[in-house]
Amino acid sequence: MLYVVIMAGGSGTRFWPLSRSSMPKHMLTIVxxxxxxAECIERFAGSVPPDRILVVTTAEQAPSVRQILPQLPAANxxxxxxxxxxxxxxxxxxxxxxxxDPDALMAVLPSDHVIxxxxxxxxxxxxxxxxxxxxxxxxxxGIRPSWPHTGMGYIHRGDQIDVVNSFKVFKLRRFREKPNxxxxxxxxxxxxxxxxxxxxxxxxxxxxxxxxxxxxxxHRLLTNIVAALGTPEEQKVLEENYPKFQRxxxxxxxxxxxxxxxxxxxxxxxxxxxxxxxxxKHHPTDLHGNTVLADFESIGTSDCIVVGERGHLIAGVxxxxxxxxxxxxxxxxxxxxxxxxxxxxxxxxxxxxxxDVL
Amino acid sequence: MLYVVIMAGGSGTRFWPLSRSSMPKHMLTIVxxxxxxAECIERFAGSVPPDRILVVTTAEQAPSVRQILPQLPAANxxxxxxxxxxxxxxxxxxxxxxxxDPDALMAVLPSDHVIxxxxxxxxxxxxxxxxxxxxxxxxxxGIRPSWPHTGMGYIHRGDQIDVVNSFKVFKLRRFREKPNxxxxxxxxxxxxxxxxxxxxxxxxxxxxxxxxxxxxxxHRLLTNIVAALGTPEEQKVLEENYPKFQRxxxxxxxxxxxxxxxxxxxxxxxxxxxxxxxxxKHHPTDLHGNTVLADFESIGTSDCIVVGERGHLIAGVxxxxxxxxxxxxxxxxxxxxxxxxxxxxxxxxxxxxxxDVL
Numbered sequence: 141m142l143y144v145v146i147m148a149g150g151s152g153t154r155f156w157p158l159s160r161s162s163m164p165k166h167m168l169t170i171v172x173x174x175x176x177x178a179e180c181i182e183r184f185a186g187s188v189p190p191d192r193i194l195v196v197t198t199a200e201q202a203p204s205v206r207q208i209l210p211q212l213p214a215a216n217x218x219x220x221x222x223x224x225x226x227x228x229x230x231x232x233x234x235x236x237x238x239x240x241d242p243d244a245l246m247a248v249l250p251s252d253h254v255i256x257x258x259x260x261x262x263x264x265x266x267x268x269x270x271x272x273x274x275x276x277x278x279x280x281x282g283i284r285p286s287w288p289h290t291g292m293g294y295i296h297r298g299d300q301i302d303v304v305n306s307f308k309v310f311k312l313r314r315f316r317e318k319p320n321x322x323x324x325x326x327x328x329x330x331x332x333x334x335x336x337x338x339x340x341x342x343x344x345x346x347x348x349x350x351x352x353x354x355x356x357x358x359h360r361l362l363t364n365i366v367a368a369l370g371t372p373e374e375q376k377v378l379e380e381n382y383p384k385f386q387r388x389x390x391x392x393x394x395x396x397x398x399x400x401x402x403x404x405x406x407x408x409x410x411x412x413x414x415x416x417x418x419x420x421k422h423h424p425t426d427l428h429g430n431t432v433l434a435d436f437e438s439i440g441t442s443d444c445i446v447v448g449e450r451g452h453l454i455a456g457v458x459x460x461x462x463x464x465x466x467x468x469x470x471x472x473x474x475x476x477x478x479x480x481x482x483x484x485x486x487x488x489x490x491x492x493x494x495x496d497v498l
Numbered sequence: 499m500l501y502v503v504i505m506a507g508g509s510g511t512r513f514w515p516l517s518r519s520s521m522p523k524h525m526l527t528i529v530x531x532x533x534x535x536a537e538c539i540e541r542f543a544g545s546v547p548p549d550r551i552l553v554v555t556t557a558e559q560a561p562s563v564r565q566i567l568p569q570l571p572a573a574n575x576x577x578x579x580x581x582x583x584x585x586x587x588x589x590x591x592x593x594x595x596x597x598x599d600p601d602a603l604m605a606v607l608p609s610d611h612v613i614x615x616x617x618x619x620x621x622x623x624x625x626x627x628x629x630x631x632x633x634x635x636x637x638x639x640g641i642r643p644s645w646p647h648t649g650m651g652y653i654h655r656g657d658q659i660d661v662v663n664s665f666k667v668f669k670l671r672r673f674r675e676k677p678n679x680x681x682x683x684x685x686x687x688x689x690x691x692x693x694x695x696x697x698x699x700x701x702x703x704x705x706x707x708x709x710x711x712x713x714x715x716x717h718r719l720l721t722n723i724v725a726a727l728g729t730p731e732e733q734k735v736l737e738e739n740y741p742k743f744q745r746x747x748x749x750x751x752x753x754x755x756x757x758x759x760x761x762x763x764x765x766x767x768x769x770x771x772x773x774x775x776x777x778x779k780h781h782p783t784d785l786h787g788n789t790v791l792a793d794f795e796s797i798g799t800s801d802c803i804v805v806g807e808r809g810h811l812i813a814g815v816x817x818x819x820x821x822x823x824x825x826x827x828x829x830x831x832x833x834x835x836x837x838x839x840x841x842x843x844x845x846x847x848x849x850x851x852x853x854d855v856l
Contacts, residue, residue: 157813437852439843440836453828453855455515457843458836462817464829470811471824473831478798478816485797485815494795497811 142269143244143344144188145233148177148197148205148251149223152498153486154415154479157470158447161498162200166252167208170433170447171413171422175208177251183258187265194218194236195251196229221382227393228385230340231351231358235366238344245269246347248390249339253412254422260408267307268341268404277400278350279341280312282334283410288324291414291480293317293336293391296327297403304404312401315391336391337406350394358393361385415479416463419445434466445476470497500627501602501702502546503591506535506555506563506609507581511844512773512837515828516805519856520558524609525566528791528805529771529780533566535609545620552576552594553609554587579740585751586743588698589709589716593724596702603627604705606748607697611770612780618766625662626699626762635758636708637699638670640692641768646682649772649838651675651694651749654685655761662762670759673749694749695764708752716751719743773837774821777803788814792824803834828855
């Protein structure tokens with residue numbers, strides 16, 4: 141049986157000031173009228189029943205996530221005591237799933253990406269499931285890169301070994317970290333590289349075996365947590381052990397070392413909505429190239445992304461290529477080519493103690 | 499005796515969104531911690547007693563003006579029933595003053611300019627008073643232009659006829675409307691042109707005689723108003739007649755035709771604070787050339803003018819040469835070279851019925 145694990149532990153930096161520590165990207169309605177996480181869950185309607193969908197989020201965000209996702213059993217919204225990156229999150233989720241079903245497969249995916257069409261996405265999961273059932277190992281999905289993105293990790297595919305339901309399946313040659321522009325262009329020119337989607341399919345038991353092999357300290361802490369599952373000490377043990385996880389991603393911790401990794405070419409549309417610059421992909425622009433999700437009036441203003449709320453007018457006079465975002469307690473004005481630096485701004489705000497706006 | 503008439507009827511367009519119809523420029527604290535009109539009145543402390551200072555404003559603004567200027571007798575804050583440009587305003591003020599003192603002189607000046615040093619400014623009024631007592635006629639003040647400003651009217655001076663207390667006094671050759679850049683540069687190159695300060699000194703009776711000659715309809719309406727002064731019908735007659743004034747400035751209506759106009763060279767520092775672009779003249783900039791009157795944090799942001807209020811953070815990421823102004827219900831982002839167009843934006847907002855933010 142396939143379980144789905146949605147990772148929803150974002151810290152809300154890239155879409156500041158709309159995103160905050162209590163309102164991360166997956167709760168925002170920047171792509172459609174629904175929060176990204178609601179869109180994410182709805183993709184599984186009719187394919188995976190709600191009781192087999194787990195959302196892993198922070199203790200702070202769990203109540204809002206449960207409100208946004210009333211179709212999920214409340215217990216399926218799992219709160220990490222503290223955020224410790226994806227290796228801990230995935231390991232913990234794998235333990236919970238294996239506890240329910242020792243043979244379970246699990247698909248792991250981020251909560252805040254846009255995928256279309258849904259049908260093809262679901263089919264890719266079935267293809268991955270079939271690959272795992274046939275060959276064991278770990279399946280990852282590669283997105284065909286549309287431009288030399290320097291903010292993405294890349295997957296270098298190896299030989300093609302199969303076609304499953306018209307999805308090409310490859311061996312993995314190598315994961316590559318975020319490249320510079322020149323290297324990214326080289327990657328694209330070869331035609332052998334994919335963007336790393338952060339979507340995986342494997343057996344819960346397999347990933348836990350891999351964690352045991354490559355991350356023994358993680359495995360030790362997970363074993364403590366598993367021993368308490370279903371006992372009165374469960375929460376206490378979780379809270380004692382969880383903060384001890386090293387902050388490390390599943391990519392660094394396991395995927396780069398693992399021996400049996402397959403890459404399935406994901407031929408659906410995919411966007412990680414990585415910054416304010418992604419908003420125009422999902423909304424029409426006006427005659428002057430402005431993407432407007434706000435009460436906005438302007439003179440001589442073009443190619444801007446404007447986001448605000450009702451009851452507050454944003455006015456532009458002779459400005460070009462800006463991102464303007466207004467919220468009740470903070471306003472951002474950012475060069476359109478520099479939306480990746482919003483993260484740096486948030487780090488700066490954290491450093492100077494401006495938790496009032498984070 | 500010299501009376502002072504402060505014209506304070508601004509409609510609050512150039513400093514939108516901080517200025518509004520109920521909060522025009524002269525009430526703003528964009529230059530110092532005091533509203534411009536308070537600074538304006540304080541210039542006369544020790545020189546002209548408060549009972550000889552009149553402020554002419556709108557009915558809507560009069561209560562706030564009285565609050566800002568507690569040192570003035572309440573009756574000296576005069577409310578025009580409707581705004582009808584400077585000829586009506588000055589004519590009405592001249593009637594009120596002549597009614598009190600038939601021989602009175604009056605100095606007329608805008609409420610929202612910055613002048614320094616005060617001592618020299620007051621001395622210039624005394625020089626004008628002496629000129630009027632000696633020669634009769636109308637005195638205007640010319641500001642030595644520091645750059646080819648296309649938003650100012652210019653005064654072409656004629657022959658020098660006097661020096662009074664070290665102020666040069668000239669005959670007027672001609673008033674010139676706002677020029678284009680080329681013409682403005684020509685004006686400056688001759689050394690014979692001044693900016694028109696909008697400051698005047700004359701006898702109340704003289705300006706009324708001039709209005710009678712060049713603006714007979716204005717004079718007829720003023721005569722109606724004067725006839726009712728001090729009677730129970732005063733307010734009623736005022737409200738009946740005032741709306742009938744044509745909207746016309748004293749410059750067009752009288753000054754350009756009048757035969758005896760003198761120009762005194764104003765050698766004090768003067769700024770009409772004509773737009774957001776003027777703010778940096780009155781405040782220090784940070785290391786990156788930003789002028790900040792706000793809670794502001796930034797990365798890679800330079801040469802911006804940022805105005806906001808407490809409790810709202812404005813953040814800049816990689817933006818240059820912008821004016822960013824935040825108020826509770828409206829935010830402006832404007833190119834720094836385009837602050838003159840804020841007026842056009844306000845006209846646009848008026849046209850589309852956005853009185854909620856005007």
